[in-house]
Amino acid sequence: MSSNHDHDHDDGHHDEGSYLTPRGTLFETVLSWVYTIDHKKIGVMYLTAVLTMFFLGGVSALAVRLELLEPNRIDSVLTIDPTTGAESIETIEKGSFFKSIGLADNLAEANIVYNRAFTLHGAIMVFMVIVPGIPATLGNFMLPLMLGAKDVAFPRLNLLSWYIYVFGSLLAILVILYMGVETGWTFYTPYSTTGDISQWRTTVMVASVFVIGFSSILTGLNFIVTVHKLRAPGMGWFDMPLFIWAIYATSIIQVLATPVIGITLLLLMFERIFHIGIFDPGMGGDPVLYQHFFWFYSHPVVYVMILPAFGVINELIPVHARKHIFGYNAMAFASLGIAAVSFMVWGHHMFASMGEIAAAVFSALTFLVAIPTAVKIFNWVATLYKGSIAFNTPMLYALSFIFIFLIGGLTGLPLATLATDLHLHDSYFIVAHFHYVMMGGTIIALTGGLHHWWPKMFGRMYNEPVGLLGGSFVFIGFNVTFFTQFFLGTQGMPRRYASYVDEFQTLHIISTVGSWLLLIGFLIHLFNFLFSLVAGPKAPPNPWGGLSLEWETESPPTAHNFHHEPLVTHGPYDFDRVLPPHCDPEDFPLPDKPLDH
Amino acid sequence: MTAIDPGTAGENKLSSNAPGWERYKQAEHFRTQEDEFDACTQGFWLFLATEVLLFAGLFCFYAIYRLKYPEAFANGSHYLDPFYGGLNTVVLLVSSFTVAMAIRCAQINNQRWLNINLVITLICAFLFFFIKLTFEYIPKLSQGKAPGAFFSYPYAHDPHEPLWWSMYYMATGVHALHVLIGASLLGFVLFRSVTKQAYGPKHFTLLENAGLYWHLVDLIWIFLFPLLYLIH
Amino acid sequence: MAHDHAAQPDADQEFNPVDPHGHHERIHHHVYSWQFLTVVLFILLFFTFLTIVVSDAESWLVKSIAITIPDYVNALIAMFIATIKATFVLLFFMGLRRGNPMNGMIFLFTLFAFAMFLGFTALDLLNRGHVYEYKAHSIVAGGTGVGITLPSGASFQGPITASAREREIERLMAEGSPDHPGPLSREGAEHIWELHFHEGHEEHHATLSTANQHIRRTGLTPGLFIPAEHGDVSHAADPEHADPEHAEPANDQPAANPH
Structure with missing residues (x-):
């Protein structure tokens, strides 16, 4: 991307080593990570933490699915002996997974364990995995590299945000595991304000989420200033890779929405401890006000989850299809448009509990979201058209993303429609819908982006066939798990119940089997990555022939990212007129004639 | 080359006699001091945005319940004396002025008045707390005008008055917390200014940002004052 | 990197027409x-x-x-x-x-x-109940007091303010007031409460500063209270409070749920 100076003229920078090179003794090396203010190391630390949380959240999800293999129910069967006429009542206890592994003594306790399990799953996956998932890991690592900067604007704040995140996450997990929180990840009042107040578990849980919010704010603030102030010379706003645009829009939402969850959770804590009454109908307060406060944050945060995923796909598709992204400006403004609209649509989470006029307004506004997202989907498909598509793991994930996200997006429309929503809300339809957009969106994009940037981050190539195998398992497993839940929801299976009628069992079994396929897929990826770290072939600086700035530097990058400050002379997607750096022109030739875009 | 640290690595040790602001050198990932100043100030404005939205929750608390229960809020407002609210407003406005003057003194390198202005600001912060506690919090709490379910004042005129007190204590409490944080920040700035002459025409980033924070505290109070004391 | 800039102080301005860093704007202060x-x-x-x-x-x-x-x-x-x-x-x-x-x-x-x-x-x-009547009453006036338990173990049967009044009347019955030493009958205590309520409780606490008295302004904005009587809003706003027969007024104002 830049007219980099010749490396031979470099004055002694070559022995600098990569950011991963150990320095001094083992102890010093560990210290160099603990105290690091290098965005790359912090990105890797975030990645480690987020993947650990993903593992925990995944385990609890598997537990939830196993519990749902059989309905958690006691049936009483009346039998009348035809000869004597004697009546006898036989009680049949349907199996409970939690009971069978000793987590619960009876079905009533198993229900509580089930509530805790899905609260653990929801809270971990939302607050600790998906929200920081892409911005804090790939974003932290790649954003300064893509901008041609040496670091983020405030490196020490960046490290602080990691520590805050880890502290808050550990606190939350300890509380749920040792004491148990049964409110669901939304902490709706009165679930969260009634009950045994002398037990501090919900309060501590809420406080830890409050703490994690600060980490989110600091990351977002840091990225906005970095994008404004640290772009390489020659990089105007519309020369930035679209991943940066997505992260930028995400950061705006993080900065503007997260403080509201801060004050919400603070009020919730005061409500719990001091009974201030704001959310308590017992004192004239309104529990629905809590839902407004909560969703004013948590709906924009849905876009904090999905916008970076869009950004990742924006990089995967042009690079692996070797074609200029279709409609760059439309993509950039669609990101900002989603960020703006995200503040006006939160009410669709509470159609059933809110007033009619507001519900109608929110419903109409919610449809607006479909416009920028549809623009994006259209542009990705148009980019693929006549591209020279390399079918590797990142591309497999990009295609999975388009397929899955399209289903997720389209099933959002009946949920935005008042009349249908009243029937579908709080059913498995909504569970399926938000897994399609949140997991099928964010996690799929994170995994795809991880494959795409893995060579750059760690300097090793992963095994391509194994990656494709894992990706296929994830794609199939995902659809088996969650597509069935659309049927369950439309047939009337409510969410958050461990028990159900027998008619639903077949679909539940299919869904649970799908979760095992997902597990296999992610385990394949995990072993692929670990193997590549130990014994993978060394990665060239630019294995995919990318044009954005991160491919200019070595793999893995040096401690200061670039030997020379890069000068940007072309856009990040000009595959039809610029030969990629560090690449053999035979591998990535220019097209015979420029493609129109 | 490994550490990017504006506090220590960035300082040029060669001329150790010069005041702190002259020796200051920006962190190495910034190209110029102007760039760093701009970045830090912009970052701080973003932080102020988060603070405003934090208070947005409390203003929303106020607005919703005031519109729902106007009698309770009008009565509640009448328990507060606009004299003391107005006095605190004056105290905060004056302190805002002295902070702005302190920044001006840094810009023209008047170290003596820079410190004096900061000291006046800190005195104002103390006065604010003194007035708040002596004339408002302590007597009101001792009368039973406590938030929410702890309300025990027997002569309430409206059944929703506990909500008013909840709002009052949350809003002024969170604001007072910000006064405390801002005063601590300014105290730190004063300490660095006195010991190192850290702020001068070429470098006053932290002073500027601490000042911005203090102005925000003032800004919030400018709205809280009429909402709590004057509207009926 | 720093030495590069020292060698060519204006390098970036020369080779970079699209300057993203605002260097052209050297004086901000x-x-x-x-x-x-x-x-x-x-x-x-x-x-x-x-x-x-x-x-x-x-x-x-x-x-x-x-x-x-x-x-x-x-x-x-x-x-x-x-x-x-x-x-x-x-x-x-x-x-x-x-x-x-x-x-x-x-x-x-x-x-x-x-x-x-x-x-x-x-x-x-603020816009409930335009279509469905039952949505208009989602907030119970005054609160039911249900479900609130303080750490002391106290719980409530109606609005918090009613409980506070009840406690004060019980205290007056036991201890009396400065003018009327106790013990008092319930009617007597309620009468004293009434007097305090209308005259302003604060006159009986001369030690209090003005900041903590109920500031009786000359008028509340008319229209704020439906029967706009000057200085008599307490009655208008909450008639039950003045009436000792209704110690638990919240039950009279429930959410009118059609179901």
Whole structure:
């Protein structure tokens, strides 16, 4: 991307080593990570933490699915002996997974364990995995590299945000595991304000989420200033890779929405401890006000989850299809448009509990979201058209993303429609819908982006066939798990119940089997990555022939990212007129004639 | 080359006699001091945005319940004396002025008045707390005008008055917390200014940002004052 | 990297027409004169004075000329003056007037988010029941007191204020007041409570500073309370409170649920 100076003229920078090179003794090396203010190391630390949380959240999800293999129910069967006429009542206890592994003594306790399990799953996956998932890991690592900067604007704040995140996450997990929180990840009042107040578990849980919010704010603030102030010379706003645009829009939402969850959770804590009454109908307060406060944050945060995923796909598709992204400006403004609209649509989470006029307004506004997202989907498909598509793991994930996200997006429309929503809300339809957009969106994009940037981050190539195998398992497993839940929801299976009628069992079994396929897929990826770290072939600086700035530097990058400050002379997607750096022109030739875009 | 640290690595040790602001050198990932100043100030404005939205929750608390229960809020407002609210407003406005003057003194390198202005600001912060506690919090709490379910004042005129007190204590409490944080920040700035002459025409980033924070505290109070004391 | 710049101080400006760092704008620090800042301070103090005067003047007008001022005028004027004051602080003390315009943009976006938050929340909570009657009564007036248990073990059967009144009456029955030493009958205690309630409780606590008395302004904005009687709003707002027969008034005002 830049007219980099010749490396031979470099004055002694070559022995600098990569950011991963150990320095001094083992102890010093560990210290160099603990105290690091290098965005790359912090990105890797975030990645480690987020993947650990993903593992925990995944385990609890598997537990939830196993519990749902059989309905958690006691049936009483009346039998009348035809000869004597004697009546006898036989009680049949349907199996409970939690009971069978000793987590619960009876079905009533198993229900509580089930509530805790899905609260653990929801809270971990939302607050600790998906929200920081892409911005804090790939974003932290790649954003300064893509901008041609040496670091983020405030490196020490960046490290602080990691520590805050880890502290808050550990606190939350300890509380749920040792004491148990049964409110669901939304902490709706009165679930969260009634009950045994002398037990501090919900309060501590809420406080830890409050703490994690600060980490989110600091990351977002840091990225906005970095994008404004640290772009390489020659990089105007519309020369930035679209991943940066997505992260930028995400950061705006993080900065503007997260403080509201801060004050919400603070009020919730005061409500719990001091009974201030704001959310308590017992004192004239309104529990629905809590839902407004909560969703004013948590709906924009849905876009904090999905916008970076869009950004990742924006990089995967042009690079692996070797074609200029279709409609760059439309993509950039669609990101900002989603960020703006995200503040006006939160009410669709509470159609059933809110007033009619507001519900109608929110419903109409919610449809607006479909416009920028549809623009994006259209542009990705148009980019693929006549591209020279390399079918590797990142591309497999990009295609999975388009397929899955399209289903997720389209099933959002009946949920935005008042009349249908009243029937579908709080059913498995909504569970399926938000897994399609949140997991099928964010996690799929994170995994795809991880494959795409893995060579750059760690300097090793992963095994391509194994990656494709894992990706296929994830794609199939995902659809088996969650597509069935659309049927369950439309047939009337409510969410958050461990028990159900027998008619639903077949679909539940299919869904649970799908979760095992997902597990296999992610385990394949995990072993692929670990193997590549130990014994993978060394990665060239630019294995995919990318044009954005991160491919200019070595793999893995040096401690200061670039030997020379890069000068940007072309856009990040000009595959039809610029030969990629560090690449053999035979591998990535220019097209015979420029493609129109 | 490994550490990017504006506090220590960035300082040029060669001329150790010069005041702190002259020796200051920006962190190495910034190209110029102007760039760093701009970045830090912009970052701080973003932080102020988060603070405003934090208070947005409390203003929303106020607005919703005031519109729902106007009698309770009008009565509640009448328990507060606009004299003391107005006095605190004056105290905060004056302190805002002295902070702005302190920044001006840094810009023209008047170290003596820079410190004096900061000291006046800190005195104002103390006065604010003194007035708040002596004339408002302590007597009101001792009368039973406590938030929410702890309300025990027997002569309430409206059944929703506990909500008013909840709002009052949350809003002024969170604001007072910000006064405390801002005063601590300014105290730190004063300490660095006195010991190192850290702020001068070429470098006053932290002073500027601490000042911005203090102005925000003032800004919030400018709205809280009429909402709590004057509207009926 | 630093030495590169030392060698060619204006290198980036030469080779980079699209300068993303705002280098062209070398002077950000506008220095205001102390006279100017002092004038701003006095303008702010004047507006503080003005907003207090206006607030009192409105009450005075209502009382002396007996005109009807809509209840929102009061809030509008106060907020208008506060906005002017805030603008002065933002522009001159916080430096938005001469500083980086991006910072002003950030502040405007903040206000946008704030407006969305407040606007849509109010749109819902204040507009219930236009179509379905049962949605209008989602907030029980005064609260039921159900489900609130204090750490002391106390619980409530009605609004918090009713419990507070009940405790005071019980205290008066046991201890009496300075003028009427106890023990008193229930009727007597309620009578003393009534007296305190109407005269103002504070007169019996001469040690209290003015800040902690119920400031009886000359008039509440008419229209705020449905029967707009001066100084008698307590009765109008909550008749049950004055009536000892209804110690638990909340039960009379339930959410009218059609189901």
